[in-house]
Amino acid sequence: xxxxxxxxxxxxxxxFGIIGCAExxxxxxxxxxxAPNSIIYAIGSRSIEKAQKFATENGLSETVKIYGSYEEVxxxxxVDAVYMPLPTTLHVQWAVxxxxxxxxxxxxxxxxxxxxxxxxxxxxxxxxxxxFMDGSMWMHxxxxxxxxxxxxxxxxxxxxxxxxxxxxxxxxxxxxxNNIRVKPDLDALGALGDTSWYCIMAxxxxxxxxxxxxVTALPxxxxxxxxxxxxxxASFQWGEQDIxxxxxxxSFLSNVSMDLAVYGSNGSLxxxxxxxxxxxxxxxxxxxxxxxxxxLHLGWNLKPTQVQVASELPQEALMVQEFATLVNSIRxxxxxxxxxxxxxxxxxxxxLDAVMKSIELGFxxxxx
Amino acid sequence: xxxxxxxxxxxxxxxFGIIGCAExxxxxxxxxxxAPNSIIYAIGSRSIEKAQKFATENGLSETVKIYGSYEEVxxxxxVDAVYMPLPTTLHVQWAVxxxxxxxxxxxxxxxxxxxxxxxxxxxxxxxxxxxFMDGSMWMHxxxxxxxxxxxxxxxxxxxxxxxxxxxxxxxxxxxxxNNIRVKPDLDALGALGDTSWYCIMAxxxxxxxxxxxxVTALPxxxxxxxxxxxxxxASFQWGEQDIxxxxxxxSFLSNVSMDLAVYGSNGSLxxxxxxxxxxxxxxxxxxxxxxxxxxLHLGWNLKPTQVQVASELPQEALMVQEFATLVNSIRxxxxxxxxxxxxxxxxxxxxLDAVMKSIELGFxxxxx
Numbered sequence: 001x002x003x004x005x006x007x008x009x010x011x012x013x014x015x016f017g018i019i020g021c022a023e024x025x026x027x028x029x030x031x032x033x034x035a036p037n038s039i040i041y042a043i044g045s046r047s048i049e050k051a052q053k054f055a056t057e058n059g060l061s062e063t064v065k066i067y068g069s070y071e072e073v074x075x076x077x078x079v080d081a082v083y084m085p086l087p088t089t090l091h092v093q094w095a096v097x098x099x100x101x102x103x104x105x106x107x108x109x110x111x112x113x114x115x116x117x118x119x120x121x122x123x124x125x126x127x128x129x130x131x132f133m134d135g136s137m138w139m140h141x142x143x144x145x146x147x148x149x150x151x152x153x154x155x156x157x158x159x160x161x162x163x164x165x166x167x168x169x170x171x172x173x174x175x176x177x178n179n180i181r182v183k184p185d186l187d188a189l190g191a192l193g194d195t196s197w198y199c200i201m202a203x204x205x206x207x208x209x210x211x212x213x214x215v216t217a218l219p220x221x222x223x224x225x226x227x228x229x230x231x232x233x234a235s236f237q238w239g240e241q242d243i244x245x246x247x248x249x250x251s252f253l254s255n256v257s258m259d260l261a262v263y264g265s266n267g268s269l270x271x272x273x274x275x276x277x278x279x280x281x282x283x284x285x286x287x288x289x290x291x292x293x294x295x296l297h298l299g300w301n302l303k304p305t306q307v308q309v310a311s312e313l314p315q316e317a318l319m320v321q322e323f324a325t326l327v328n329s330i331r332x333x334x335x336x337x338x339x340x341x342x343x344x345x346x347x348x349x350x351x352l353d354a355v356m357k358s359i360e361l362g363f364x365x366x367x368x
Numbered sequence: 369x370x371x372x373x374x375x376x377x378x379x380x381x382x383x384f385g386i387i388g389c390a391e392x393x394x395x396x397x398x399x400x401x402x403a404p405n406s407i408i409y410a411i412g413s414r415s416i417e418k419a420q421k422f423a424t425e426n427g428l429s430e431t432v433k434i435y436g437s438y439e440e441v442x443x444x445x446x447v448d449a450v451y452m453p454l455p456t457t458l459h460v461q462w463a464v465x466x467x468x469x470x471x472x473x474x475x476x477x478x479x480x481x482x483x484x485x486x487x488x489x490x491x492x493x494x495x496x497x498x499x500f501m502d503g504s505m506w507m508h509x510x511x512x513x514x515x516x517x518x519x520x521x522x523x524x525x526x527x528x529x530x531x532x533x534x535x536x537x538x539x540x541x542x543x544x545x546n547n548i549r550v551k552p553d554l555d556a557l558g559a560l561g562d563t564s565w566y567c568i569m570a571x572x573x574x575x576x577x578x579x580x581x582x583v584t585a586l587p588x589x590x591x592x593x594x595x596x597x598x599x600x601x602a603s604f605q606w607g608e609q610d611i612x613x614x615x616x617x618x619s620f621l622s623n624v625s626m627d628l629a630v631y632g633s634n635g636s637l638x639x640x641x642x643x644x645x646x647x648x649x650x651x652x653x654x655x656x657x658x659x660x661x662x663x664l665h666l667g668w669n670l671k672p673t674q675v676q677v678a679s680e681l682p683q684e685a686l687m688v689q690e691f692a693t694l695v696n697s698i699r700x701x702x703x704x705x706x707x708x709x710x711x712x713x714x715x716x717x718x719x720l721d722a723v724m725k726s727i728e729l730g731f732x733x734x735x736x
Binding site for chain 2: 297
């Protein structure tokens with residue numbers, strides 16, 4: 001389906017302006033093209049050459065507007081929504097401006113350096129009646145919904161006891177010297193912002209977004225010479241009387257891992273690719289329920305079952321589709337923006353802040 | 369192979385006396401029979417009826433001596449070694465006595481309530497020239513050796529970053545009311561002793577038994593009304609300059625899990641049945657090395673490989689065989705007892721003590 005066909009097919013495709021040409025924008029621009037209810041309308045970078053280069057290299061349609069500044073994208077009245085993959089430090093400035101120019105906002109994660117900044121963004125979105133969503137793609141995969149179904153089954157899974165999640169990458173020397181994600185003036189949260197975002201959201205997702213009462217960082221994070229976190233972990237508690245706890249670990253210094261394990265009183269769920277599935281069209285997870293030992297504890301009565309979930313569109317296209325659907329219902333029927341996605345982002349950022357505070361306090365428990 | 373055939377086949381099968389008729393003794397008595405260099409010579413319980421019942425129900429040979437006390441087993445000069453599955457509180461008393469009567473000692477885990485008690489046991493074994501080993505069966509599975517080989521390969525795995533391990537069971541009401549493992553006067557360490565023993569040893573195994581510098585319990589453990597731990601976790605650190613960390617979680621309140629995940633700079637290893645393999649004759653683990661994302665991070669270049677390892681004998685029989693081999697070399701060539709196994713037990717107990725201390729101190733880091 002090309003751009004023109006899509007424009008004909010849906011009444012009102014959401015017209016995206018992309019602000020910034022980060023690596024991740026390549027994947028999301030492909031997703032905007034794949035989603036049935038959105039098109040790329042404009043791309044803006046700090047230089048028009050960079051924007052043009054991005055458009056050419058990513059095969060964007062020749063009708064896409066090329067701008068040499070972020071402002072021009074925001075000023076274009078035909079742009080309905082912006083996708084913003086800027087360095088975290090710049091989010092509050094540009095996201096607030098986007099909301100003020102009535103652009104719906106798909107914002108890369110981490111959404112902000114601290115929850116106070118995110119609150120400014122969310123307030124701007126709310127008062128301007130525009131939709132907010134962060135770029136956590138895995139939340140939109142049908143596998144995520146299927147996992148939730150099984151975790152919610154009291155017989156299959158029972159009561160939640162433990163969640164463990166990792167998000168790690170092994171980065172190159174070049175990354176550690178030049179990447180924005182290890183620069184205190186660009187992405188000051190380092191691995192904590194970039195990779196633990198997923199883990200924290202996954203933990204919140206598993207507990208139906210019930211905020212932990214206490215967040216306790218694990219000693220000792222690894223930092224670079226500028227003090228930016230390269231690896232760290234934390235544990236979450238929901239009160240002394242609540243049995244469940246959670247742990248996560250994030251790192252730029254470890255082989256790729258995207259583990260999520262959820263343990264309940266009757267069952268358990270495991271997957272090793274929760275953030276980016278191994279393959280686009282189908283993803284799986286392991287689920288075990290009612291496992292027991294055989295006589296004399298010589299073995300187990302069962303092994304985990306692999307549950308396969310097909311996906312017609314890649315998860316990032318489903319994210320764009322969901323976002324564009326919400327935008328369209330605001331545009332067509334004057335609905336208020338959906339509050340679920342901003343609230344998930346806000347809670348994730350709140351917990352992330354608490355992890356940072358616990359690190360600063362020498363790994364003391366921080367109350368939320 | 370029956371008992372007589374085995375006695376003929378090997379010059380000097382190690383003659384075991386079993387002290388106590390715990391559930392686990394059924395599995396280990398089968399293992400003693402399966403191992404090619406050991407036989408069950410005697411069984412002792414606090415009542416002769418209980419010992420006789422155990423012998424009958426477990427099909428022990430009619431020539432096995434049945435004793436109505438532990439002392440009689442220790443006093444029998446034909447008993448070379450004792451297997452001791454007594455409640456932890458009784459270990460120091462009976463294990464020291466066993467060593468003093470020159471019986472080699474296969475002791476169930478947790479080895480003691482605290483490392484000072486274990487030191488008494490180990491000193492008694494050393495000064496009496498008898499072999500000590502604890503009952504951690506999984507350490508003797510060929511899979512464990514294969515995993516170590518792969519984790520030691522600097523290209524395949526690289527430097528160690530994170531170890532995560534769980535050992536959980538979902539127990540019945542009957543267990544919580546009556547089992548010795550939740551009674552302060554019998555197994556006062558509860559889940560921390562019974563199940564975290566495996567996790568702590570697995571973590572030490574993964575780091576080649578380098579003791580952590582700091583042990584920090586996770587808030588908040590779940591305890592029964594007697595204060596016995598039913599669920600808890602901890603993290604281990606090897607110093608502020610050492611990137612690697614470890615976490616574990618143990619519980620009597622969660623569905624069965626026996627997870628071990630080891631993450632390195634180049635690879636990672638996962639298995640979900642490290643303590644008791646799903647099946648006796650073959651076990652597996654997942655190993656991944658050099659995983660990267662495909663272009664645009666749309667997927668991964670590879671999935672983990674499942675590595676299968678066959679086992680001719682169950683791991684508990686391999687444990688008995690290894691123990692009996694060490695006993696035989698002491699008996700036949702006057703070797704000193706092997707120091708590797710007692711040292712592994714001692715380090716495990718030392719770390720376990722530190723976890724308990726950190727819990728008592730309100731989850732503060734405890735230096736080792």
